Amino acid sequence: xxxxxxxxxxxxxxxxxxxxxxxALTAIVIFVGCTLxxxxxxxxxxxxxxxxxxxxxxxxxxxxxxxRWIISMQNLAIYGxxxxxxxxxxxxxxxxxxxxxIRGENVFRTIFLYPYALSFVVTGLTWQWMxxxxxxxxxxxxxxxxESFTFAPLTNPDxxxxxxxxxxxxxxxxxxxxxxxxxxxxIDEDVWKAxxxxxxxxxxxxxxxVIPMMRPIFVTAIVLVATAIIKVFDLIVAQTQxxxxxxxxxxxxxxxxxxxxxxxxxxxxxxxxxxxxxxxIIIVPWSIYEFGGRRNGR
Amino acid sequence: MAASSTNTPSGAKPKNTWxxxxxxxxxxxxxxxxxxxAPLYVMIVTSLKTLPEIRQGNVFxxxxxxxxxxxxxxxxxxxxxxxxxxxxxxxxxxxxxxVPSVIVSIxxxxxxxxxxxxWPYRGANVFFTILIFGAFIPYQLMLYPIVIILRNLGVYGxxxxxxxxxxxxxxxxxxLLFRNxxxxLPEELFKAxxxxxxxxxxxFFKVMLPMSVxxxxxxxxxxxxxIWNDFLFGIVYARPETYPMTVQLNNIVNSTFGxxxxxxxxxxxxxxxxxxxxxxxxxxxxFVRGIAAGAVKG
Amino acid sequence: xxxxxxQNLDLSFGAVDVLKGLNLDIYDGEFxxxxxxxxxxxxxxxxxxxxxxxxxxxxIHIKGNNVxxxxxxxxxxxxVFQSYALYPQMSVEGNLSFGLKNAxxxxxxxxxxxxxAAEILQIGPLLNRKPAALSGGQRQRVxxxxxxxxxxxxxxxxxxxxxxxxxxRADLRxxxxxxxxxxxxxxxxxTHDQVEAMTLADRIAIMKGGVIQQLAxxxxxxxxxxxxxxxxxxxxxxxxxxxxxxxxxxxxxxDVNLPTEGYDFTGGQIDGKAIxxxxxxxxxxxxxVEDAAxxxxxxAELVEPMGSDxxxxxxxxxxxxxxxxxxxxxxxxxxxxxIGINPAKANFFDAASELRL
Numbered sequence: 001x002x003x004x005x006x007x008x009x010x011x012x013x014x015x016x017x018x019x020x021x022x023x024a025l026t027a028i029v030i031f032v033g034c035t036l037x038x039x040x041x042x043x044x045x046x047x048x049x050x051x052x053x054x055x056x057x058x059x060x061x062x063x064x065x066x067x068r069w070i071i072s073m074q075n076l077a078i079y080g081x082x083x084x085x086x087x088x089x090x091x092x093x094x095x096x097x098x099x100x101x102i103r104g105e106n107v108f109r110t111i112f113l114y115p116y117a118l119s120f121v122v123t124g125l126t127w128q129w130m131x132x133x134x135x136x137x138x139x140x141x142x143x144x145x146x147e148s149f150t151f152a153p154l155t156n157p158d159x160x161x162x163x164x165x166x167x168x169x170x171x172x173x174x175x176x177x178x179x180x181x182x183x184x185x186x187i188d189e190d191v192w193k194a195x196x197x198x199x200x201x202x203x204x205x206x207x208x209x210v211i212p213m214m215r216p217i218f219v220t221a222i223v224l225v226a227t228a229i230i231k232v233f234d235l236i237v238a239q240t241q242x243x244x245x246x247x248x249x250x251x252x253x254x255x256x257x258x259x260x261x262x263x264x265x266x267x268x269x270x271x272x273x274x275x276x277x278x279x280x281i282i283i284v285p286w287s288i289y290e291f292g293g294r295r296n297g298r
Numbered sequence: 299m300a301a302s303s304t305n306t307p308s309g310a311k312p313k314n315t316w317x318x319x320x321x322x323x324x325x326x327x328x329x330x331x332x333x334x335x336a337p338l339y340v341m342i343v344t345s346l347k348t349l350p351e352i353r354q355g356n357v358f359x360x361x362x363x364x365x366x367x368x369x370x371x372x373x374x375x376x377x378x379x380x381x382x383x384x385x386x387x388x389x390x391x392x393x394x395x396x397v398p399s400v401i402v403s404i405x406x407x408x409x410x411x412x413x414x415x416x417w418p419y420r421g422a423n424v425f426f427t428i429l430i431f432g433a434f435i436p437y438q439l440m441l442y443p444i445v446i447i448l449r450n451l452g453v454y455g456x457x458x459x460x461x462x463x464x465x466x467x468x469x470x471x472x473x474l475l476f477r478n479x480x481x482x483l484p485e486e487l488f489k490a491x492x493x494x495x496x497x498x499x500x501x502f503f504k505v506m507l508p509m510s511v512x513x514x515x516x517x518x519x520x521x522x523x524x525i526w527n528d529f530l531f532g533i534v535y536a537r538p539e540t541y542p543m544t545v546q547l548n549n550i551v552n553s554t555f556g557x558x559x560x561x562x563x564x565x566x567x568x569x570x571x572x573x574x575x576x577x578x579x580x581x582x583x584x585f586v587r588g589i590a591a592g593a594v595k596g
Numbered sequence: 597x598x599x600x601x602x603q604n605l606d607l608s609f610g611a612v613d614v615l616k617g618l619n620l621d622i623y624d625g626e627f628x629x630x631x632x633x634x635x636x637x638x639x640x641x642x643x644x645x646x647x648x649x650x651x652x653x654x655x656i657h658i659k660g661n662n663v664x665x666x667x668x669x670x671x672x673x674x675x676v677f678q679s680y681a682l683y684p685q686m687s688v689e690g691n692l693s694f695g696l697k698n699a700x701x702x703x704x705x706x707x708x709x710x711x712x713a714a715e716i717l718q719i720g721p722l723l724n725r726k727p728a729a730l731s732g733g734q735r736q737r738v739x740x741x742x743x744x745x746x747x748x749x750x751x752x753x754x755x756x757x758x759x760x761x762x763x764x765r766a767d768l769r770x771x772x773x774x775x776x777x778x779x780x781x782x783x784x785x786x787t788h789d790q791v792e793a794m795t796l797a798d799r800i801a802i803m804k805g806g807v808i809q810q811l812a813x814x815x816x817x818x819x820x821x822x823x824x825x826x827x828x829x830x831x832x833x834x835x836x837x838x839x840x841x842x843x844x845x846x847x848x849x850x851d852v853n854l855p856t857e858g859y860d861f862t863g864g865q866i867d868g869k870a871i872x873x874x875x876x877x878x879x880x881x882x883x884x885v886e887d888a889a890x891x892x893x894x895x896a897e898l899v900e901p902m903g904s905d906x907x908x909x910x911x912x913x914x915x916x917x918x919x920x921x922x923x924x925x926x927x928x929x930x931x932x933x934x935i936g937i938n939p940a941k942a943n944f945f946d947a948a949s950e951l952r953l
Contacts (some may be wrong), residue, residue, distance in 0.1 A: 006665055013417055016419055019412070020413050022406045026429060026466050026469050028425070028428070029447075035435055108327050109586075110582075111331045111335060112330065113578075113586070114579075116589070117578035117585065118575065121547055121570070126341055175589060223434075227434050230436055233530055234544070237548060260533075268438075272438035276435060283431070283434050287431070486677035487681045487683065489675070492648060492669065493648075494698055495669030495698035496698050500698060
């Protein structure tokens with residue numbers, strides 16, 4: 001009888017294996033294969049086309065000798081630091097305010113989140129116009145009578161990256177708020193009751209009880225914001241095109257232009273490999289935190 | 299109303315009278331709401347003004363008369379430097395890209411998530427882990443090798459190529475979404491269907507899929523907004539004739555030719571944001587659920 | 597002939613052995629209950645029989661066919677689940693006929709079987725409803741119906757009554773017993789509820805750690821538990837256990853010295869460290885005390901009146917002894933009461949192996 005013998009293990013569950021082919025291909029060919037390919041070719045002198053001509057670390061030497069790359073890195077550092085700090089602060093603040101049993105919670109939440117539905121291109125162009133020195137916010141305030149008011153970050157190389165930051169925060173803080181709000185709602189109501197019975201003021205309850213309880217939520221938010229920061233590209237292209245000068249250049253844009261505009265593939269590969277390194281700096285500690293203690297559960 | 303939640307507020311309960319605390323809460327929320335709403339308002343009023351009106355007036359001022367010329371121009375005749383048929387071409391390109399990409403990516407990922415949740419096989423979790431970590435790899439590392447792959451498949455620059463790319467990069471989040479959803483369904487239901495003699499596809503189509511409407515809607519929302527808002531894959535994997543709306547918009551607004559027509563630019567920006575905004579306002583809490591599902595359990 | 601026969605069944609998940617070398621033969625038409633606390637492997641065993649889990653080693657025969665690697669639907673089994681597992685989008689009729697449609701049974705035959713099941717279970721008026729519109733009891737009836745229409749010899753029940761409230765559970769328990777009496781199918785029934793096990797089973801298999809501890813009739817299990825675990829598990833409240841020593845036909849624990857005449861030592865009389873277990877209802881009280889071989893007076897430390905009977909907790913030989921008294925006896929905390937212990941009704945276990953002596 002056929003069912004008496006153990007069937008071939010390879011053939012068992014065949015439909016499931018066939019259904020997983022797209023996933024397996026994506027994981028192996030794209031995420032592992034393509035990434036390793038790019039890393040490998042970052043050690044070659046490829047220009048217009050990928051050529052397997054080994055040049056060792058030349059591309060990296062050149063990369064770190066390029067002003068544009070260094071400035072891109074500095075910009076990303078400033079943007080990233082501020083974005084992280086402000087979006088976590090504002091996101092938590094907004095979530096905490098919405099969690100006060102207020103009236104119109106849904107209206108406020110809808111308002112805070114709608115920019116997240118918009119593309120970075122739309123966001124960038126919107127804020128390009130808002131910050132337009134001749135017609136935007138600066139002119140409005142001057143029209144109100146404050147003649148010397150100056151607020152034109154996009155035309156000032158020292159401030160341009162903060163203009164981008166304003167747009168980035170406008171677009172992305174809603175997401176942090178939603179995550180934080182989910183975290184706050186996940187906290188047992190009894191904690192609040194206990195704190196009130198003990199006579200602990202609300203702000204102390206947040207600082208000493210609620211925020212420590214929300215540590216996993218904060219970690220998630222940090223990882224999400226961080227990966228979004230490293231990927232920032234369309235926002236810059238739309239809002240400032242990297243200008244004025246190099247004031248808002250970022251690594252992702254450097255990579256794109258080296259690969260698809262300047263016919264300098266090797267540089268693009270080396271720069272993108274550096275981006276991978278930054279991601280690993282974030283992801284490795286996070287995954288140790290997340291999965292380190294326990295075996296990868298269900 | 300959009301973005302409502304089934305959870306109830308858990309924060310400290312406000313008193314009935316207007317205390318200093320509630321003034322602070324509502325004051326802060328209203329100021330933040332103004333920051334979030336101002337750009338939308340400015341975009342709309344700008345798009346309804348004439349150019350002279352924009353030059354003389356204030357960005358916050360209401361238009362003297364509602365003037366839809368800019369909208370028609372943005373839609374039909376605005377120039378990108380290459381051609382002058384407005385955003386309409388980009389809109390239709392985006393529709394042509396988004397519809398099949400949404401369908402294919404969700405079809406592939408839902409079957410995938412189902413295979414992982416209900417028919418696990420040895421090694422399945424290896425692929426899945428790579429897939430999830432792959433979601434954090436900057437796209438820049440995979441951009442160029444995918445160009446080579448698509449070129450070899452003969453679909454570089456084609457619609458098919460873009461569908462493949464969107465399916466690939468939608469896969470981590472969608473697979474996670476579906477896997478978690480199918481895992482959350484009672485396991486006994488799956489067992490009952492097996493005792494009833496249904497196989498891999500029978501259970502998927504007759505038992506699981508009819509129960510998956512909520513998660514399908516979440517996935518559709520996630521994918522429509524995500525694919526519609528894409529810019530990077532559009533410029534890399536499409537040709538100028540097949541550029542999606544975001545790329546077209548950027549080219550119109552940031553085109554260096556001719557006089558800047560701010561009203562047309564703002565009309566074009568709103569038009570591009572209209573599809574995801576509509577999805578956002580119509581779907582409401584499902585949108586929130588989608589991003590929370592994608593975010594909270596990374 | 598054995599209806600279901602399990603030989604040397606092994607199941608491990610990675611390094612964890614869930615079931616080890618398990619043998620179990622179930623007779624035709626038998627109602628067998630797999631009983632144990634959660635994690636004992638009872639549901640796992642049932643899933644193995646159903647073919648919902650791939651086993652690591654051994655063989656499973658159903659009705660003489662080796663079905664070790666057969667698909668669940670090809671094994672000739674029907675299964676009822678704790679959560680009912682009704683397909684929410686299908687009507688009751690759709691739920692009942694889904695398996696038959698998959699098996700490509702002709703339409704009129706499906707009709708006939710569905711109607712018969714509906715009649716037996718009295719769910720005829722519900723056939724067009726969706727599961728969401730049914731009560732818990734009705735849902736479980738439909739779930740049983742789904743097994744019924746398959747016209748199989750073996751029914752598997754995975755804690756089918758656990759999701760129901762107490763009253764409904766008792767009602768459906770009776771119905772299940774009647775169903776078994778009328779249909780005479782083999783039924784394998786998993787539960788953690790000893791009342792269900794005692795009332796329904798022809799035989800009970802008590803499991804612990806993936807191993808069957810005792811396989812016997814409810815009466816045997818209650819009166820002659822093979823080891824201390826089974827003795828402790830069956831009965832509510834459970835036995836009180838005393839550590840002591842068997843010496844020359846007497847059980848000695850501290851100052852207390854009990855005769856053991858009348859107890860049937862299966863392995864012959866031994867001397868050495870032993871455990872005595874006695875059920876609360878087997879402690880003699882009232883008039884019965886006079887017949888007991890050992891009599892003493894204890895203080896009721898705590899009284900739990902339960903209506904039909906009253907439980908008291910009393911200090912005896914350094915332990916809290918549980919005693920079940922007639923509910924009509926009026927007793928208050930601190931009262932003195934006379935009790936007796938009858939060795940014939942006690943249980944003795946070896947202190948080291950915990951096996952019955």
